[in-house]
Amino acid sequence: xxxxxxxxxxxxxxxxxxxxxxxxxxxxxxxxxxxxxxxxxxxxxxxxxxxxxxxxxxxxxxxxxxxxxxxxxxxxxxxxxxxxxxxxxxxxxxxxxxxxxxxxxxxxxxxxxxxxxxxxxxxxxxxxxxxxxxxxxxxxxxxxxxxxxxxxxxxxxxxxxxxxxxxxxxxxxxxxxxxxxxxxxxxxxxxxxxxxxxxxxxxxxxxxxxxxxxxxxxxxxxxxxxxxxxxxxxxxxxxxxxxxxxxxxxxxxxxxxxxxxxxxxxxxxxxxxxxxxxxxxxxxxxxxxxxxxxxxxxxxxxxxxxxxxxxxxxxxxxxxxx
Amino acid sequence: xxxxxxxxxxxxxxxxxxxxxxxxxxxxxxxxxxxxxxxxxxxxxxxxxxxxxxxxxxxxxxxxxxxxxxxxxxxxxxxxxxxxxxxxxxxxxxxxxxxxxxxxxxxxxxxxxxxxxxxxxxxxxxxxxxxxxxxxxxxxxxxxxxxxxxxxxxxxxxxxxxxxxxxxxxxxxxxxxxxxxxxxxxxxxxxxxxxxxxxxxxxxxxxxxxxxxxxxxxxxxxxxxxxxxxxxxxxxxxxxxxxxxxxxxxxxxxxxxxxxxxxxxxxxxx
Numbered sequence: 001x002x003x004x005x006x007x008x009x010x011x012x013x014x015x016x017x018x019x020x021x022x023x024x025x026x027x028x029x030x031x032x033x034x035x036x037x038x039x040x041x042x043x044x045x046x047x048x049x050x051x052x053x054x055x056x057x058x059x060x061x062x063x064x065x066x067x068x069x070x071x072x073x074x075x076x077x078x079x080x081x082x083x084x085x086x087x088x089x090x091x092x093x094x095x096x097x098x099x100x101x102x103x104x105x106x107x108x109x110x111x112x113x114x115x116x117x118x119x120x121x122x123x124x125x126x127x128x129x130x131x132x133x134x135x136x137x138x139x140x141x142x143x144x145x146x147x148x149x150x151x152x153x154x155x156x157x158x159x160x161x162x163x164x165x166x167x168x169x170x171x172x173x174x175x176x177x178x179x180x181x182x183x184x185x186x187x188x189x190x191x192x193x194x195x196x197x198x199x200x201x202x203x204x205x206x207x208x209x210x211x212x213x214x215x216x217x218x219x220x221x222x223x224x225x226x227x228x229x230x231x232x233x234x235x236x237x238x239x240x241x242x243x244x245x246x247x248x249x250x251x252x253x254x255x256x257x258x259x260x261x262x263x264x265x266x267x268x269x270x271x272x273x274x275x276x277x278x279x280x281x282x283x284x285x286x287x288x289x290x291x292x293x294x295x296x297x298x299x300x301x302x303x304x305x306x307x308x309x310x311x312x313x314x315x316x317x318x319x320x321x322x
Numbered sequence: 323x324x325x326x327x328x329x330x331x332x333x334x335x336x337x338x339x340x341x342x343x344x345x346x347x348x349x350x351x352x353x354x355x356x357x358x359x360x361x362x363x364x365x366x367x368x369x370x371x372x373x374x375x376x377x378x379x380x381x382x383x384x385x386x387x388x389x390x391x392x393x394x395x396x397x398x399x400x401x402x403x404x405x406x407x408x409x410x411x412x413x414x415x416x417x418x419x420x421x422x423x424x425x426x427x428x429x430x431x432x433x434x435x436x437x438x439x440x441x442x443x444x445x446x447x448x449x450x451x452x453x454x455x456x457x458x459x460x461x462x463x464x465x466x467x468x469x470x471x472x473x474x475x476x477x478x479x480x481x482x483x484x485x486x487x488x489x490x491x492x493x494x495x496x497x498x499x500x501x502x503x504x505x506x507x508x509x510x511x512x513x514x515x516x517x518x519x520x521x522x523x524x525x526x527x528x529x530x531x532x533x534x535x536x537x538x539x540x541x542x543x544x545x546x547x548x549x550x551x552x553x554x555x556x557x558x559x560x561x562x563x564x565x566x567x568x569x570x571x572x573x574x575x576x577x578x579x580x581x582x583x584x585x586x587x588x589x590x591x592x
Contacts, residue, residue, distance in 0.1 A: 049491050071490040084488035088506050097502075098492040149492045 001062055001075070001152035001185045002027045003048065008057035010040075010047050017043045018209045021057070025153075025187065025202075030179050032196035033189045034232070035206035041189045042081075044206070045155045048187070049076045061152065075152035079159045083142040085130045091117075091141045092126030098149035116144040119178065136167045143175070147182060154179070156188045160195075172199055193233050197221070205229055223314050230315050237285050239309070247313040250275070253287040257297050259306010267294070267301060278307055346565070352558035372555035376563070387567060390540040393455060394523040395571065397462040401519035402512055404463075405470030409478040412471075428468045435465055439532050446533055453535040461533045462526055466519035473518060477511030509579050516575060524568070 003025040010018040018040050025031050033041040046052045048059060050071035059066040066074060077098075085094050092113050099109045117123050120140035130138065139159055146154060156175065160168045176199050179186045190196055196203050197217045204214040213225045224230035227238075230247055237248045255276060262280030274294045278285045285307055299305065351365065352358070353372055358365035376383060411417070412424055430438070442461050443452065451457035481504055489499035527542045534543070541564050548557040 051487055051490065070495075071487075072493045072495055074491075076491065078488070078491045080484070080488065082484065084484050086485060086489075086503055097489070097494075101493045101498060101502075145492065 003153060003185070003187075004058075004060040004063075005048070006058040006060075008044075008047065008059065009055045010043055010052055011055050016055075016209065018047070021206075021209075021211050023204060023211065023214060025185060028183060028185055029201045030176070030186045030188070030199060032200040032203045033187060033206060034191065034193060034196040034203050036191055039206045040209040041206050042157050043209075045078060045157050045187065045189055048153070049078050049155060050074050051078075075150075076155055077146045077149045077151035077153075078155045078157055079142050079146045081158045081161055083138050083159070085138055085142060085145070087130050089130070090126065091122070091128045091130065091133065091137075094130065094141055095145045095148050097145060112148060113144075116147055119147070119181070120144045120174065135162055136171070139163065139171055140174070143178065147178065151184065154184045154186045156186065158189050158191070168195075175199070197233075205232060225315075227315055230313055235286055236313070237287075239282055239285065241282075241309075246309075247315045248309055248311075249313060250286050250288040252309065252311045252313075253285060254308040254310055255287060255289065255297065255299070256306035256308055257299060257303070259308075260304050261306045262304070264299060264301050264303045264305055267299070278305060280307065349558045349561055349565075352555055353562055355555055372553075372559045375556060376559050383563075386539055386541065386544055387564075389455070389538065390524070390564075391567065391571060393459055393462070393538070393540060394520045396459050397466055397523035398516045398520040400459070400463055401466045401470035402474075402516050404467060405474040405515055405519075406478075406508070406512070408467075408471050409474035413475055413478040414483050427471045430464050431468045435526070435529055438464070439529055442529070443532050452533060453537040455534075455538055458530055458534045458538045458540075461529045462523040465526060465529065466522040469518045469522060470515040473511055473515040474508075477508050480511075481507045513576060513579050517572060520568075520571075 003023070005021055005023040008018055008021040009016060021044060023031075033044060035041050043052060047054055050066065050069060050073075054067065061074060061076070086097065089097065095113045095116055096109045099112060104112075113126060114123075117125055120143055122137060122140050122144070125133075125137070125141075128137075130141070133141065142159065159175075160171045163171060172195055175186070175188070178184070188196070188199065200217055202214060202216055203220050205212045205220065207228060213220055213229050215223070220229065221233050224233070227236070227247070230236050235250055237250065237253070238245050239248060240246075255278070262278040262285065264276060265279045265284070266275075266277040268275040269291065272291060273288050274291045276287050276289065276294075276299075278287065287307070354368050354370060355365040356367040356369040356371060358367075408427060412420065412427070439461075442464065446452045446457045446461070451460065485503045485507075486499040489503045490496070494502065524540075525542060526540075527546060530538065530540050530543055534540070536543070541560070545557055545560055548554075548560070
């Protein structure tokens, strides 16, 4: 299933929430909509699903125009942030809901429910009441219910935001696995850059209702179109060199203990990594390195060190050179 | 500390029970009482006169029951349907004149029935609705709808449209989403607004008299003369019988509603 969005504008009353969004998603792709809260990513998801009407612009699914097509006829299923499990139904009934709407025979519904519960590692939970389940289990039921609808396009609206870190990573893996196993096309809304980088084939970075950049994780990290994109994926140093300002990521600066470019201002131990600030005539430079390297250097605050730029980020440059 | 608070709660509860049970008990005693003057604690003269008189007229009584309950049930049913739809519009949708519309739906709360009854009567006479059951039902609706709308608004706001949105993207049509998801969750509130509307309709005297013109007989219309005439035992006998029937009606409705809300094991019930 492929999705194509062209110059989509969506407004609530007089305030425009989405401006000129264009997006192309190929069959079987896993795309993340990344951005801070309030940037319009959830609105975009609802527009794709038909819960919100577009003011102008086009949404096409498999080449078919979706304007005016009702949500239930689009084949796009959302798993919402607040999960929205039906409280008056058991876990099994929740999962069977889309199938009972489609009029699938009870026997086959039961088989599918069992299979899906197995896929989300909740075998035997058919008759569990929703309020007797933990957050992680509810996520799994919501995912299974979405899959039961046989979605052409699975839309995930920050479904893991309520979970602790470990469970979050686990659910992310599960989603990726389900995506591959079921041959789905998936759009994940998230504000977590790690999540987006880790799972996506492509990332669409949004801000203020606009699409800033849409590219593969590697390219969006290496070739951000502007500073905002570059900074979303981590801190940046901007250093003037040969009359030109270049962007450098903290890990791409090597500290040379024998050199004399500046003075160590601050050292922060972060466990596996360490942060070092160096005062140079060109301004403060922020770098990161592995703690083990730091130990080997035997450096302390006040020392004079040299800095060497290993690689710079091509902010806003043509994406041709490495 | 906790035990003490428990005791206080129990006392308050006992008081509430007393305020309900005591009048009913007194009413039951009155059905077989001929004379019970102050300051005696027990009736002086007992008799079955009131009960036998009522049962002698059992055919009229049955007719009275039927019309009274039918009118109130019709009012309650219509209130619930209109209330649910109005509440949906007011809670879930944005439209021009929404605040004005809300004001008009609760206006009868603020204006006494006696004030608008005249206007209603004149309009109904023109429409040919005066002295008809339909007219009485319509006029009762004016009083019961604000309660139904208010109650349904709270219920609708609590359930929201989030679950319906979810149902829609899972493939349900608008109607399916409402009847499979929202409706079962609303059953407890629907039950409350049905009861409320029923009671409001049941206790209307002035409107029933004015619009029904004495042709449409309900429980209250028949009761008032007995109370005024000092025939307290007959009035009490009527009341007790009606109390029983009303309870039976409510039990029946709860049972019907329970079939939809069978699995509704939600916060509403706990």
